[in-house]
Amino acid sequence: MPITANDPNRKTWLETSENTDFPIQNIPFGVFLTRDDVITIGSRIGDFAIDLGALHQLGYFEGIPLTDDIFLQDTLNDFISDGKKTWRLVRNRIADIFDANNEKLRDNEEHRSRVLFTLDEIEMQMPVQVGDYTDFYSSKEHATNVGTMFRDPDNALLPNWLHIPVGYHGRSSSIIPSGIPVHRPQGQTKPKDSDTPVFGPSKRVDFEVEMAFITTDANVLGEPIPIDEAEDYIFGMVLFNDWSARDIQVWEYVPLGPFLAKNFASSISPWIVTLDALEPFRTEGPKPEVELFPYLQSTGKKSFDINLEVSLKPENSEETPLAKTNFKHMYWNMSQQLAHHTVNGCPVNSGDMMASGTISGKTPDSYGSMLELSWKGEKPIKLKDGSERKFIEDNDTVIMRGYCESEGRRIGFGEVSSQLLPVFEPKKK
Numbered sequence: 001m002p003i004t005a006n007d008p009n010r011k012t013w014l015e016t017s018e019n020t021d022f023p024i025q026n027i028p029f030g031v032f033l034t035r036d037d038v039i040t041i042g043s044r045i046g047d048f049a050i051d052l053g054a055l056h057q058l059g060y061f062e063g064i065p066l067t068d069d070i071f072l073q074d075t076l077n078d079f080i081s082d083g084k085k086t087w088r089l090v091r092n093r094i095a096d097i098f099d100a101n102n103e104k105l106r107d108n109e110e111h112r113s114r115v116l117f118t119l120d121e122i123e124m125q126m127p128v129q130v131g132d133y134t135d136f137y138s139s140k141e142h143a144t145n146v147g148t149m150f151r152d153p154d155n156a157l158l159p160n161w162l163h164i165p166v167g168y169h170g171r172s173s174s175i176i177p178s179g180i181p182v183h184r185p186q187g188q189t190k191p192k193d194s195d196t197p198v199f200g201p202s203k204r205v206d207f208e209v210e211m212a213f214i215t216t217d218a219n220v221l222g223e224p225i226p227i228d229e230a231e232d233y234i235f236g237m238v239l240f241n242d243w244s245a246r247d248i249q250v251w252e253y254v255p256l257g258p259f260l261a262k263n264f265a266s267s268i269s270p271w272i273v274t275l276d277a278l279e280p281f282r283t284e285g286p287k288p289e290v291e292l293f294p295y296l297q298s299t300g301k302k303s304f305d306i307n308l309e310v311s312l313k314p315e316n317s318e319e320t321p322l323a324k325t326n327f328k329h330m331y332w333n334m335s336q337q338l339a340h341h342t343v344n345g346c347p348v349n350s351g352d353m354m355a356s357g358t359i360s361g362k363t364p365d366s367y368g369s370m371l372e373l374s375w376k377g378e379k380p381i382k383l384k385d386g387s388e389r390k391f392i393e394d395n396d397t398v399i400m401r402g403y404c405e406s407e408g409r410r411i412g413f414g415e416v417s418s419q420l421l422p423v424f425e426p427k428k429k
Contacts, residue, residue: 004096005024005276008409012024012098013100014098014116015046016047017047019410020047021403021413021414022046022412024045024095025411026044027091027094027274028272028273029127029236029271029272030042030043030044030124030127031125032122033125034117034121035117041071041076049119049121049122050098050115051117053072054115064086066082075351077129077351080214080215080216084232087235087276091276124177124270124271126175127270127272128350128353130352130353131349131352132172132353133169133352134168134352134353135168136337137165137167137357138357139331139357139368140331142357142360142367142369143161146371146372150250162288163292165340167341167357170266171262171263175266176418177268177269179417180267180418181419182267182419183420184420184421184422185201185423186200186423187261189248189250190250190251202248202261204245206246206369206391207241207392207400208241208358209241209359209368210241211306211308211356212237212239212240212353212356213236213334215350215351217349218342220347224295224339224344225338225342225348227336227338230336231275231302235275236277237275238272238416239400239402240266240268240355241267241418242266243262244262244371245261248261249262268416271413273411273412281304283304285328285333286329298333302334302335302336304327304328305327305328306326306404307324308325308327310400311400312389312396312399313396313399314393315395319384322373322381324365325359325360325367325368327402329359330356338354360372370390370392395420398419399415399417
């Protein structure tokens, strides 16, 4: 089935800026609270949010096999479960409805008032109920930097790293949408000059520039997903800030990996951009440096050219850009990650989220974490207001943005923005 929504010549009757992340060729999916306090599934073109529940009730999806309440829910999980054919039919239809040459909705003022919202009239919600969350560790540059800092620089990568997409099972309950603040976590850390740990607030809170993909129902218990079918089960992608407490992490991660250092919060951009929308921006990823087992051997362009940026904004101050990197640097692609995740028969469900791990490039200005940018705090970063940062301080806001751009075409993810608040203080009774 062709992806007609991607037609680069298509124009919309909605007013949009030239450099919007959300042209008519994007058509992402999300969940929002309307001005009438109704939660609905929606899409976005330019700075307009589209109520898909209202569109469906008004008959605009006639001919597409959808249940009456498919867009009247508070998550996208059931819609995602309908599969790739349905996603594509709906997305193509939305593009047709808002095409500059289609007057059906454009010239119906009553319908437009029910379907369209400006962004200041809505409040974005979590787009999916995340049943399970996996965090990979798939950027060779990042893994090498961390291995160099904390282990032997000559053997920065552990022996398994070039053979498998390394990952761990994270905590889905603390994944939150952009705009929700995060409290500084507490836990155990071990000072350098002590043989025993202390308890208190983390002094080394960090961000990680990542992306995550969302799956549909893919397999049953015991059934692996073949690598050449993996993308059929990936609905789309979001920006992902995997908050980290580096001092807690150093003390706890041996022998079983991250725990409290990672599970206190992860922030995502609220609009899921489909793989269909990203199709024009496919690119080659890094070549394998060792021969892989057949179940991990992928063919074709399995990565995407997605520009990623991260900035830091102190309270009552201006934003300072920190780094620029790109998703295409990832050594392990999404198909390999999903194939490896399920090769042992692990079932994958609708709404499951799988994060890339920190995405770093080869140069210091492309590192995807404060740990790397300040090199363990040894090289403080100077901000525009004259202050310095080794790690994230209370009331700082971390902002990540992502977009694809080529030959005048742009598809973006918007941003994920989260403020770090002081340690949580219970209200006095």
